[in-house]
Amino acid sequence: MEIESITFYHVVMRLRDVFETSFGATRDRHCVVVRVDSTEGLTGWGEAPVDEGPWYSYETVYTTLYVYREFIVPLLRKNRVLEHPRDFLEVSSRIRGYKMAKAGVEFALWDLYSKSLKQPLYRAIGGVRDRVESGVSIGVIGDMDKLLKLVGFFLDHGYRRIKIKISPGWDVEPVRAIRREYGDIPLQVDANAAYTLKQVDVFKKLDEYGLLMIEQPLHYEDLYEHSILQSAIRTPICLDESIKSLRDAVAGYRLGSYRVINVKPARIGGLQEALLINDFAAKHGIPLWIGGMLETGIGRSFQVAAATLSAVKYPNDISESQRYYEEDIVEPAWSFAERGFLKPLKKPGIGVEVDIDRLEKYSTRKYRFKLA
Ligand code: OSB
Ligand code: MG
Numbered sequence: 462m463e464i465e466s467i468t469f470y471h472v473v474m475r476l477r478d479v480f481e482t483s484f485g486a487t488r489d490r491h492c493v494v495v496r497v498d499s500t501e502g503l504t505g506w507g508e509a510p511v512d513e514g515p516w517y518s519y520e521t522v523y524t525t526l527y528v529y530r531e532f533i534v535p536l537l538r539k540n541r542v543l544e545h546p547r548d549f550l551e552v553s554s555r556i557r558g559y560k561m562a563k564a565g566v567e568f569a570l571w572d573l574y575s576k577s578l579k580q581p582l583y584r585a586i587g588g589v590r591d592r593v594e595s596g597v598s599i600g601v602i603g604d605m606d607k608l609l610k611l612v613g614f615f616l617d618h619g620y621r622r623i624k625i626k627i628s629p630g631w632d633v634e635p636v637r638a639i640r641r642e643y644g645d646i647p648l649q650v651d652a653n654a655a656y657t658l659k660q661v662d663v664f665k666k667l668d669e670y671g672l673l674m675i676e677q678p679l680h681y682e683d684l685y686e687h688s689i690l691q692s693a694i695r696t697p698i699c700l701d702e703s704i705k706s707l708r709d710a711v712a713g714y715r716l717g718s719y720r721v722i723n724v725k726p727a728r729i730g731g732l733q734e735a736l737l738i739n740d741f742a743a744k745h746g747i748p749l750w751i752g753g754m755l756e757t758g759i760g761r762s763f764q765v766a767a768a769t770l771s772a773v774k775y776p777n778d779i780s781e782s783q784r785y786y787e788e789d790i791v792e793p794a795w796s797f798a799e800r801g802f803l804k805p806l807k808k809p810g811i812g813v814e815v816d817i818d819r820l821e822k823y824s825t826r827k828y829r830f831k832l833a
Contacts, residue, residue, distance in 0.1 A: 462573055463500040463542045465833045467566070469529055470494040470824040471522055472757065476785050480755060481600040483628035483655035484516045490755050490785070493525050493562075494820065497569040500833055505573030506815055508760035509565030510727050517653070517702070517754070518561060518728070525562040526828065532556055533566060534830045541832050546570040547733045560705060560730040567731030568763050576810035582762065583805040586732055588769025592802040596622035596776035597784065598651065598753065601631055608635055609642050619800035622647035622673065622776035628655045633666045640670055647776065651676035654702055658686050664694050673775065674699040674721050684709070687718035697721050701752055705729055707737045714745060721775065723752040726767050727760065739770040748774035758782050758791030762811035765795070765803050779803060790819045 472494050480487045495507040511520045533553060540552045549567050556563070575585035583591075597620040602608040612623055625635055627650045639648060649672050656663065656678050664678060674697045679686050681702035691698045697720035704710050704722055706729055713719050722742065726735040742749050751768040754760070764779045781803070782794035789795070791813035798804035806812025821827075 462544075462570070462577060463833065464497055464537060465500045466498045466829060466831045467534065467537065468496040468827060468829040469526060470496070470820060471526065471826045472790070472820070472823045473825055474757065474786060474823050476755065477787060479600070480785075481602075482626050483601065483653040485514075487512070487755065489513075491522050492757065492760070493522055493565055494757070494759060494824075495565040495569045497566070497573055499573055499577075501577065503573055503576050505569040505571070505576065506759050506811060507565045507568030507570075507572065508727075508757060508763070509561045510754035510756055510760055511561050520559060520561045524559070525565070528556065528559045528562045529566075530828070533562065534832075538832050543570065546574050546731070550730070550733055561727050564727040564729075564731040567733065568726075568760075571732050571763070572810040579809045581805055581807055581809060582811050583766040583769040586736060586766055586770070588766060588805070589771045590769050592798065592804045593751075593765055593768035593773075593779065594621045594776040595779055595781070595797065595801055595803055596620060596624055596647075597780050598624045598778045599626065601626045601628050602635075603631060605635065605638050609638060612639055612643060616643065616646065619797060620780070621801040622649065624649045624651055624676070624778065626650070627652050629660065629663075632663055636667060636670050636672070645671070647673055649673040649676065649699070651701070652678045654679060654681040658689060661690065661693060664690060664696075668694045668696050672696050676723060677701040677703065684713045684716050684718045687713070688716040691717055691719065699723050701725070701728075707734060707741060710738050710741055714747065720747070722747060722749050723778075724749050724767065725752040725754060726763055727754065732763065732767060735767050735770065739772045742772035747772065750775035751777040751779060753778035753780075755785055757786070758789040758795055758813055759811070759815065761795050762791070762813055765805050766811070769805060788819065790816055790823060792816055
């Protein structure tokens with residue numbers, strides 16, 4: 462593949478509803494869409510799911526655009542010809558961190574690469590299934606009636622697992638209420654790092670409700686304290702924020718910090734690192750699932766492909782496009798192929814087409830760099 466040009470779009474899309482987590486509320490969802498054009502006339506798409514501010518991660522739209530302009534574009538200028546998407550990791554290895562920025566470009570290269578092979582992306586990465594399970598993530602709602610109605614709505618719609626966001630003061634009660642109303646449904650919680658070990662009692666109480674897992678209860682950079690908490694409760698701990706690489710996955714496994722990993726390919730620098738974690742997980746019997754960051758249809762394509770990997774054993778945070786957006790920027794928008802399941806398309810690459818008019822409509826700015 463020889464890259465001719467690379468284009469970055471700062472995209473802002475209004476969510477159908479505010480999405481609230483323990484780190485804040487999102488109304489307008491920001492990201493950077495990446496377009497790579499090859500000299501052979503193919504186009505690859507990627508998405509860096511970076512937020513407006515450094516809340517989930519330190520990366521933001523502006524740090525991403527800065528890293529692209531100052532460091533990644535100059536490196537790509539010198540290394541325009543890449544045999545495989547993994548070569549980009551080598552090319553960008555001097556840049557520490559900025560995994561989401563790197564992933565945006567890596568994704569576009571995977572799309573381009575699989576299109577050049579005329580293979581669907583999920584085949585190009587070695588996926589082992591052709592449909593993936595959809596779970597749904599519900600924000601911190603704060604109103605019990607509203608929460609119960611939403612859970613019922615998503616169950617009726619076919620979602621195969623419910624995840625609710627928790628935060629101190631909104632944890633045991635909503636779980637109790639959901640169990641009372643809906644019985645033994647597949648249910649899990651996500652704290653987004655809102656607790657400390659001093660609050661172990663909350664987790665001991667949650668331990669009584671047969672949750673599939675408790676996601677990222679403690680500090681986003683911690684592995685050690687999670688190992689202490691995991692030894693104090695039966696419910697599996699699932700790490701999200703704390704796993705930024707295969708290295709973290711290995712260290713956390715040795716420490717006993719988790720029993721499940723939420724793999725967000727964007728958080729770990731792209732699909733190549735996801736493949737490495739998948740191999741490690743398969744070898745050690747660690748169950749994985751694919752997480753989300755409110756992706757547009759572009760980012761959602763990479764989640765769907767990743768969810769076909771062999772070690773994925775739980776429903777994923779990959780909902781239909783319409784759960785978050787009235788209108789997606791891809792055609793077709795992501796929707797259930799069978800009740801509760803999404804299917805990767807059989808066309809080359811991500812399989813969906815980017816609607817350029819809609820992309821432009823939601824873009825507040827665009828930067829194009831010609832490399833060849
Ligand atoms: O922690 O999994 C998370 C959304 C934004 C940031 C972090 C998270 C989430 C979600 C939503 O839980 C998952 C989705 O995209 O549906
Ligand atoms: Mg999470």
